[in-house]
Amino acid sequence: MTGNGREDETRRRLLDAAGEIFSSKGYQAATVREITKLAKANLAAIHYHFGSKDRLYQAVLEHAHREAGRRFPPDLGLAPGADARARLYAYVRALLLRLEDKSRHAWLSRLMAREMAEPSPNLTLVVERCLAPANAVLRGIVAELLGPDADPLAVARFSQSIVGQCRHFVLDRPVLTRLYPDCDPGQGGVDAVALHVVRFSLAALGCADGRDYEPPNLASESGDAS
Secondary structure, three states: OOHHHHHHHHHHHHHHHHHHHHHHHOOOOOOHHHHHHHHOOOOHHHHHHOOOHHHHHHHHHHHHHHHHHHHOOOOOOOOOOOOHHHHHHHHHHHHHHHHHOOOOOOHHHHHHHHHHHOOOOOHHHHHHHHHHHHHHHHHHHHHHHHOOOOOHHHHHHHHHHHHHHHHHHHHOHHHHHHHOOOOOOOOOHHHHHHHHHHHHHHHHOOOOOHHHOOOOOOOOOOOOOO
16 A cells, blocks of 8 residues: 555544544544544544644535535436426435435434534534535425525425424434334335425425325435445
8 A cells, every 4th residue: 555545544544533433422522532543543643634623523524425425416316407306306315315324424414413412613614515505406496396486485494394304204213213103204214204205395385296296216325335
């Protein structure tokens, strides 16, 4: 392995270790010592590769979101020119796949949940660089479904409601399975939940026959599962 190859490997290990530590302990409680220990790197490695704990945290979030976007892009491989309903289904299914992800970046949803509960000084950057681009895609879809005279506040609230449903079905599942012991909220897997969220949302948006919408066939994910 070349010098650059070793450096890239160390950087990757630091990102993965930091993701695990930050997601379990939070930004403030996490220490560079335990991150480098988990990554099997020396203490100077964080300064060399990232400059500071703060910049490492930023890099972790951007890296994880970039990987999630690569594996589960909002369009999930839809053909160009697909209608708004199909794009909404793809978006919802991709979001559910990201939330359900059990790969080595599965800590992303835990880290984001902690960031929402205990905002770090990086929250503005997280929103601008990681969340805003995908949210703009969803708002565009919702605006198209509502029509040319759509109220921006309505677009925002519908978009928030769609994301909220996805997060509820996945992140609140331990509670839901106890509230509905005879009706598993995840029954049928991601496809079934995605279809329910889309049909419910289309009906709320006032789309004709929204409750009977039939989705396109989409890939499980894009890229490898590493």
